[in-house]
Amino acid sequence: MGASKTDHFTDEQNALAVLAKALGHPARVAIMDYLLKVDTCICGDIVNHLPLAQATVSQHLKELKNAGLIKGNIEGTAICYCIDETALENLQRYFASISEALKKKRTNCC
Amino acid sequence: MGASKTDHFTDEQNALAVLAKALGHPARVAIMDYLLKVDTCICGDIVNHLPLAQATVSQHLKELKNAGLIKGNIEGTAICYCIDETALENLQRYFASISEALKKKRTNCC
DNA sequence: TTATTATATCGTAATATTGCAATATTAAAA
DNA sequence: TTTTAATATTGCAATATTACGATATAATAA
Numbered sequence: 001m002g003a004s005k006t007d008h009f010t011d012e013q014n015a016l017a018v019l020a021k022a023l024g025h026p027a028r029v030a031i032m033d034y035l036l037k038v039d040t041c042i043c044g045d046i047v048n049h050l051p052l053a054q055a056t057v058s059q060h061l062k063e064l065k066n067a068g069l070i071k072g073n074i075e076g077t078a079i080c081y082c083i084d085e086t087a088l089e090n091l092q093r094y095f096a097s098i099s100e101a102l103k104k105k106r107t108n109c110c
Numbered sequence: 111m112g113a114s115k116t117d118h119f120t121d122e123q124n125a126l127a128v129l130a131k132a133l134g135h136p137a138r139v140a141i142m143d144y145l146l147k148v149d150t151c152i153c154g155d156i157v158n159h160l161p162l163a164q165a166t167v168s169q170h171l172k173e174l175k176n177a178g179l180i181k182g183n184i185e186g187t188a189i190c191y192c193i194d195e196t197a198l199e200n201l202q203r204y205f206a207s208i209s210e211a212l213k214k215k216r217t218n219c220c
Numbered sequence: 221t222t223a224t225t226a227t228a229t230c231g232t233a234a235t236a237t238t239g240c241a242a243t244a245t246t247a248a249a250a
Numbered sequence: 251t252t253t254t255a256a257t258a259t260t261g262c263a264a265t266a267t268t269a270c271g272a273t274a275t276a277a278t279a280a
Contacts, residue, residue: 008161009136013143017136024131025268026119033123036211041220044226051118053270058228060268073220077226077277082220085212092209095202101146102195110151110183110192135238154256166239168258173237187247187256 019091022067027052028060032083035070041082043075129201132177137162138170142193145180151192153185 009017023029027050034049035041047057061081064070068087073080119127133139137160144159145151157167171191174180178197183190 009140013136013139017134017139020130020132020139021134022130024127024134026123026127027268029123029127029130030119032208036208036215047227052268054227055229055271056269059270062228063267071220074277077224079227080220083212088205088208088212092202092205095198095205098142098146098198099202102193102198105146110181110190137238157257162238163240164257165241165259169238172258184247187249187254189257 015090016094018067019069019087022064022069025060027057028064031057031060031064032069035081035083041080043078043080046081125200126204128177129179129197132174132179135170137167138174141167141170141174142179145191145193151190153182153188153190156191 023032030050031046034046038045046061047054050057052060061070061072065072065081068084070081071084072082133142140160141156144156148155156171157164160167162170171180171182175182175191178194180191181194182192
């Protein structure tokens with residue numbers, strides 16, 4: 001087959017996988033970095049900023065949006081994309097809690 | 111084509127994408143969760159714990175290892191896998207710094 | 221209305237991922 | 251040495267991702 005059986009995992013596991021997968025491509029990480037750096041969350045500039053065709057960037061933006069990492073607002077002809085803070089807070093909390101758990105552990109068998 | 115042009119992005123962006131991609135599958139998130147929960151980082155238990163064939167789990171473990179998220183030690187016939195704390199600290203730092211940056215921003219145009 | 225501009229979608233080719241059965245490997249146990 | 255147990259690798263089918271040119275859409279400008 002080759003399809004992943006998402007129904008065998010917990011909602012939390014699936015949710016994290018969705019976010020991580022969306023960040024699992026350097027172009028999408030670059031888009032996030034760019035949105036974070038730019039003051040006005042300008043839009044089509046992203047295309048000029050990346051070494052990819054407009055169609056490809058649009059596709060990456062769509063995936064980030066589907067994953068909930070960014071949101072977009074229509075502004076005339078342009079569209080204003082920016083980071084969805086909720087998703088990033090979730091990621092931050094997840095890794096913070098893992099780091100906490102690791103510090104408490106110290107089983108250190110490897 | 112379809113190949114990603116990793117050379118067009120920064121080392122940091124590529125490094126994060128590698129880690130995120132490895133976590134971009136619920137089975138691999140479940141493996142991480144399991145390794146975190148279990149005291150002794152026992153090994154083939156992972157196979158019993160997941161709804162996937164042994165070969166598939168082995169493949170997922172390989173990917174987590176290649177990404178640097180886990181390490182493995184040979185222990186007789188078995189292999190002891192456990193979380194690589196360095197990678198998780200990097201992830202934690204990355205998302206913590208993004209959250210910080212977002213708090214300072216408050217441009218809130220979307 | 222007719223450009224023009226910004227973005228999205230479609231179609232398609234190349235490649236990567238996922239999953240598993242079968243088989244190989246490797247180390248301890250008999 | 252032979253068996254057994256644990257894990258890895260191979261081969262392969264199904265599916266997903268990535269990328270881009272071409273085209274569609276939608277809103278402003280002329």
